[in-house]
Amino acid sequence: MSDLISVQLDVLGGLLADLRALGGELAEEGQLASASAWSLQRAVAGPVGEEAQRVGSQWAGALAALSARTGTVAATLDAALAAYQAADLELARQLQASGPLRHGMLVAMP
Amino acid sequence: MTGSGALHQLAGWELPELRAGIGRLGGVAERIAPWRARLDDLGRQLGTAECWSGPAGSVAAAALVELSTVASGVSGALAESMAELESLAASAANAQELAAGALATAGAAGIALDDAGQPVGMPPLPGPGAAAVEAAEVLADRNQALAAAAQAQEALAAGTRAQAAAVAAHVPLTAIGVLGTGAVDFADLAVRLAPPTTGTPPALPRGLGPRGAAGWWAELTAADQLAEIAARPREVGALDGLPGWAHDRANRLLLDDALRDLPEGEQRRMAEEVARRLAAEDDAGRTAQLLQFDPAENLVAVSLGDVDTAAAVGVLVPGVGNTPAGDLGNLLGSARNVGSAAQAAAPGLAVATVAWLGYRTPTGWVSAPLPGAALRGGPALDRELDGLAASRTASAQVPAPRTTVLAHSYGSTVLGEAVLAPGRLSADAVVLMGSPGLRGGEAEDLEAGEVYGAWSFGDPISMAQWFGDNPSDLSFGDIDLPTEATQGHSEYYDPDRPTLAAIGEVVAGTRDGG
Numbered sequence A: 001m002s003d004l005i006s007v008q009l010d011v012l013g014g015l016l017a018d019l020r021a022l023g024g025e026l027a028e029e030g031q032l033a034s035a036s037a038w039s040l041q042r043a044v045a046g047p048v049g050e051e052a053q054r055v056g057s058q059w060a061g062a063l064a065a066l067s068a069r070t071g072t073v074a075a076t077l078d079a080a081l082a083a084y085q086a087a088d089l090e091l092a093r094q095l096q097a098s099g100p101l102r103h104g105m106l107v108a109m110p
Numbered sequence B: 001m002t003g004s005g006a007l008h009q010l011a012g013w014e015l016p017e018l019r020a021g022i023g024r025l026g027g028v029a030e031r032i033a034p035w036r037a038r039l040d041d042l043g044r045q046l047g048t049a050e051c052w053s054g055p056a057g058s059v060a061a062a063a064l065v066e067l068s069t070v071a072s073g074v075s076g077a078l079a080e081s082m083a084e085l086e087s088l089a090a091s092a093a094n095a096q097e098l099a100a101g102a103l104a105t106a107g108a109a110g111i112a113l114d115d116a117g118q119p120v121g122m123p124p125l126p127g128p129g130a131a132a133v134e135a136a137e138v139l140a141d142r143n144q145a146l147a148a149a150a151q152a153q154e155a156l157a158a159g160t161r162a163q164a165a166a167v168a169a170h171v172p173l174t175a176i177g178v179l180g181t182g183a184v185d186f187a188d189l190a191v192r193l194a195p196p197t198t199g200t201p202p203a204l205p206r207g208l209g210p211r212g213a214a215g216w217w218a219e220l221t222a223a224d225q226l227a228e229i230a231a232r233p234r235e236v237g238a239l240d241g242l243p244g245w246a247h248d249r250a251n252r253l254l255l256d257d258a259l260r261d262l263p264e265g266e267q268r269r270m271a272e273e274v275a276r277r278l279a280a281e282d283d284a285g286r287t288a289q290l291l292q293f294d295p296a297e298n299l300v301a302v303s304l305g306d307v308d309t310a311a312a313v314g315v316l317v318p319g320v321g322n323t324p325a326g327d328l329g330n331l332l333g334s335a336r337n338v339g340s341a342a343q344a345a346a347p348g349l350a351v352a353t354v355a356w357l358g359y360r361t362p363t364g365w366v367s368a369p370l371p372g373a374a375l376r377g378g379p380a381l382d383r384e385l386d387g388l389a390a391s392r393t394a395s396a397q398v399p400a401p402r403t404t405v406l407a408h409s410y411g412s413t414v415l416g417e418a419v420l421a422p423g424r425l426s427a428d429a430v431v432l433m434g435s436p437g438l439r440g441g442e443a444e445d446l447e448a449g450e451v452y453g454a455w456s457f458g459d460p461i462s463m464a465q466w467f468g469d470n471p472s473d474l475s476f477g478d479i480d481l482p483t484e485a486t487q488g489h490s491e492y493y494d495p496d497r498p499t500l501a502a503i504g505e506v507v508a509g510t511r512d513g514g
Helices: A009-043 A047-097 B007-011 B015-047 B055-108 B132-175 B186-193 B209-219 B222-231 B233-238 B244-261 B266-283 B324-345 B372-395 B410-420 B498-508
Strands: B288-294 B299-304 B312-317 B351-357 B402-408 B429-433 B450-454
Touching (some): A009 A047, A009 B015, A047 B186, B007 B055, B015 B222, B055 B132, B055 B222, B222 B244, B244 B288, B299 B324, B312 B372, B324 B351, B324 B498, B372 B410, B450 B498
Parallel strands (some): B312 B351, B312 B402, B429 B450
């Protein structure tokens, strides 16, 4: 276990936004695969088209699983980010409540 | 009806829609690799101590490695499935064309074909008393019908091949647990595609060359890439064709080892200088990559900026008397000047400039006339450039950069030997500054689309032509960059001289005449 626990909240927030965007892109790819699957079935009537449609659905399912996992990780990081911020604020409140600070040492809290 | 569809069904297949649908799936498959590269980049940023250190940060980084590893497996399965879908498209086109042809041929004879491709209503053979003309017509129709039936059988066979390809397209996805019925569970995929590492990474490729190495690396999962770096940093750090981040990680491990283990001496001084320069960049929050680190051979290359994502890359090749321990700082200063000049020429441009001490420079002008250093350095420079280009092509994350070689003094002689090495020089532009000449030929022979030169009456070496032609020869064929008559041999990167701004424009690709 690391001796040092540190987090750059703004950097983490930026990466989180990137991760959400990646998840969104993959969700769109999954939808595109699903729509393409049906167009294969329309294009090729009969058992070949049905088979091709199932293949496209497999593609869409795999992409949806990746997208969902990306979203889950992003949501977890989002919760972590919020928890760090909340914990810091709570600590600050407790420290301020524990006793009067010297003149000039008051800090503004959001 | 047949297994693949009846004859009339085959004839009605809409090939443009089929091709468009499969083309869209192909686009999806192609975009997964760059998507994964961006995820890996994000994971590496998250995994740095500067961003998030501690147990939660480590678990978060590991989650992204797992996600990337699974994405890698899915990407491979989609690529295999795609190959079968392309085969399906080819067979379907064949089937449709043959089926339509068979029906048309039969129709012209006034005969129908059933769904199995058999003639319906075939006229009986003419009897012995039939008129000759009538008999001939009947026989012709029968022959045409039989030909149509044969063509129909070929169509049905092609349809069967299309069916087989469609079935085969399932297999790669089924193999990783994607069954096509119900939602796919990521955990199931992870069990198959991202099992716990055994600590035995796959073997490094031998003799593949930069392009082969780049392809090999790009196909590794994120977990395997990290395992490879941890297990064999020396090999990974030196393997041309791998991305800058991988070289950087591996070489920084070697640097840590060197600082821990090396006794006092030149090698240790070199390691300490490299560590000092990297620490300065890291502390300032700037990206620096240790692309090469070999204290035993006294070779090092450091990039200011990210060579994996930069839109413009400048590689600075220095001349005589430059050593890592004594001159890396100066060369990095020049690299920084060039980077700033390029950004001034194209604000917002992502630039990386590489201080390349990847060859042992001659120790002084007494030994410089000997070609040994250039003969060794030229092929090394050629491989370095090939490696930079190959890694960017393989990652497909962002378009390939514009690459400029900035060869100063004897460095231009090294560049000449790089041109003579097998294969084309992987550079868009070269700049020869204060060149004492090179064997690679004149400007048109240098295998780069743009060749620039800078020389000055204040720099006698730039007019020496010791090793061959150089830009001071008016027939050399380069585009001259501005200099001043008082400009000395070591002043081409000087911000007070006009050459630097022009070099920045060349690196950025905004220089008129380029």
